[in-house]
Amino acid sequence: MVRRWPRGWVVLPAVCTFALAPWGADMAPAGPAHTHLAQVDTRRLGQPRAPEVRVRIEETRLAQLPPDWQDMQPRYATSLDGRHFAYVLEIDGRRALAIDGAAGPDFDEIGGLLVLLGDVGHRECAAFSTDGERAAYTGRRGTSWFAVIDGEIGPPYDEIRLYPASVFSSSGERYAYAARRGENWMAVVDGREGEGFAEVIGPAFGGSGEHLVYTASDATGTTHLFIDGRWHTEPRTVRCAILSPDGSRFAYVVPGATGHTVCVDGEFHQHFGEVDCHTITWSHDSKHLAYVTYAGARKRVIIDGQVQAEYERVGRPVFRPGSGELWYDARQAGTAIIVRDGQAVAKYDDVQPFLAPPVDWRSSVFLNMSTIRFSTDGTRVAYSASRAGQWFTVVDxxxxxxxxxxxxGRFSPDAQRLAYWAALEGPAWVVVTDGRASQTWDGARITPVFSPDGLHIAYGAHRGKLRQDQYRARIVVDDEVGPACQMVSDPVFSPDSSHVAYAAFADGQSWMVFDGEAGPRYDAIPGPAVCSMSPVFRPDGTLEYLAVRADTLYRVRHVPPNDAP
Structure with missing residues (x-):
């Protein structure tokens, strides 16, 4: 039985603070829990605008934050569902981690967990499980470091490596980290110490937590790969250890003098060239493995150990959901080629990976991006291509x-619709949905998003040159243009597709927009995920988030009219 964190505690992944503020109205002073009753038009999307109805906005005070909470190091963290907030407190010269206002044990120092955003990183104070029900962090007393899991202090170590992305399994039932005592590094899994080594990388869980993998090296430089209780020993360095989606299979790369060797489930495949680790891809059913190898100007895709045709350039391969069918793009003699299961199916002047404008898609990240996009069920396929200087989207x-x-572009959840940004001469941008172009915009801000039922669409755009000191960013929902803001987050639909919300920012304040109506203004809305600041709906359609006003932390809920008294 898993011990959950005490009431008021949580765990955190990467977070991004998004200060947002509305257009007017006075801010209520910080104080005890209270409820705002607002007259808000919350018509269901796609239906005629209804007369005024009551939407209950609940604002509950959780804690008084230190004045320098945004500057504390390591920085604060938020659970992935946006419901829990962790930050560092300093009390009488000691430090403690607080979650939703509940302080944990005191330490001399709270350790930081490295969160990478591309090549840039920062340190957060804690890590949350995916469901937000568990939290982990490290603290130092004297020269000893301790891992704190769900508020319980573990044994002392000289050093601890706790990775936010892998400390908890996807189910949240298990946890793992690397720790050093003296000269020996070990994996600590569910509180149990593993064998000591000169170095340990990982550990990480596969599947829902039933599989575990990490690498270790001894004093002789020999590498040992631990997978589900079994050791796989290599006399050389092991790279790119990766489990299949269900965790039942494994693969890793062994560099050599004449090329790389790929080990798949204990079977070795020698290649006269290097393997691009970023292209290693398992099929959704874990039955097939593909990757790209290169030797000088020669590039090939390997699938299940079989070598495909040679090209001058190869994009990242991708499997069609529900099958082992492999697609990728390639280039040869100035021609872009779409390849399906090793056979060329179409040729163009050029194709492009899926990057939102205005990212330079010709940069060095090309191999890490897939040109092919499938619908969720795998029944449809799309990609962007050009011929004679004109670009178009190819669908099926x-x-x-x-x-x-x-x-x-992006398919709707039911695979019946496709939406994408397109540029006219000028340049001006339009969103093309089902072949129909929207009104023109000067810039594309957010890739179109479909509601769960596929009937509604929302996206972000702007007019004029986008500057943070001007109101030019807008969210558009079903062709209805929202108010101009300095910044907006990705729009999010409720599970039943009847509501839509997004975060907005202007003049140093933040607020949530629920069905087109602005909520209370705050100094900051700490948000889940990396700089997404997107709101999170509860299953019943209630919008819930954390917000800060006058250094006071609040839990805010927007209750839809069908649930409001």
Whole structure:
């Protein structure tokens, strides 16, 4: 039985603070828990605008934060569901980690957990499980470091490596980290110490937590790969150890003098060239493995150990959901080629990976991006291509209308619709949905998002040159344009598709917009995920988030009219 964290505690992944503020109205002073009753138009999306109805906005005071809470190091963290907030407190010269206002044990120092955003990183004070029900962090007393899991202090170590992305299994039932005592590093899994080594990398869970993998090296430089209780020993360095989606299979790369060797479930495949670790891809059913190898100007895709045709350039391979069918793009003699299961199925002047504008898709990240996009159920496929200077989106082999440029696009959850940004001459941008172009915009801010039922669409755009000191960013929902803000987050639909919300920012304040109406203003809305600041709906359609006003932490809930008294 898993011990959950005490009431008021949580665990955190990467977070980004998004200060947002509305257009007017006075801010209520910080104080005890209270409820705002607002007259808000919350018509269901796609239906005629209803008369005024009551939407209950609940604001509950959780804690008084230290004045320098945004500057404390390591920095604060938020659970992935946006419901819990962790930060560092200093009390009588000692430090403690507080979650939603409940302080944990005191230490001389709270350790920071490294969170990487591309090549840039920062340190957060804690890590949360995916469901937000568990929290982990490290603290130092004297020269000893301790891992704190769900408020319980572990044994002392000389050093601890706790990784936010892998400390908890996806189910939240298990935890693991690396620790050093003296000269020996070990993996600590569910509180049990493993064998000591000169170095340990990982550990990480596979599947829902039933699988475990990490690498270790001894004093002789020999590498040992631990997978589900079994050791796989290599006399050389092991790279790119990766489990299949269900965790039942494994693969890793062993560099050599004449090329890389790939080990798949204990079977070795020698290649006269290097393996691009970023391209290693398992099929969704874990039955197939593909990756890209390169030797000088020669590049090939390998699938299940079988070598495909040689090209000058190869994009990242991707499997069709529900099958072992492999797609990728390649280039040869100035021609872009779409390849399916090793056979060329279409040729163009150029194709592009799925990157939102205005990212430079010709940069060095090309190999890490997939040109092919499938619908969730795998029944449909799309990609962007060009011919004679005109760009178009190809859906199931059919070319769409030409534009100066197009982005990759997104299928609706039911796979019946596709939306993407397209550039006209000028340049001006439009969102193309089911072949129909929207009004024009000067810039694309957010990739179109469909509601769960596929009937509604929302996206972010702006007019004029986007500057943070001007109100130019907007969210558009079903062609209805929202108010101009300095910044907006990704729009999010409720599970039943009847509501939509997003975060907005202007003049140093933040607020949530629920069905087109602005909520209370705050100094900051700490948000889940990396700089997404997107709101999170509860299953019943209630919008819930954390917010800060006058250094006071609040839990805020927008209750839809069907649930409001």
């Amino acid at each position: 082999g059919v070319e769409g209308p030409p534009y100066a440029h197009v982005t990759g």
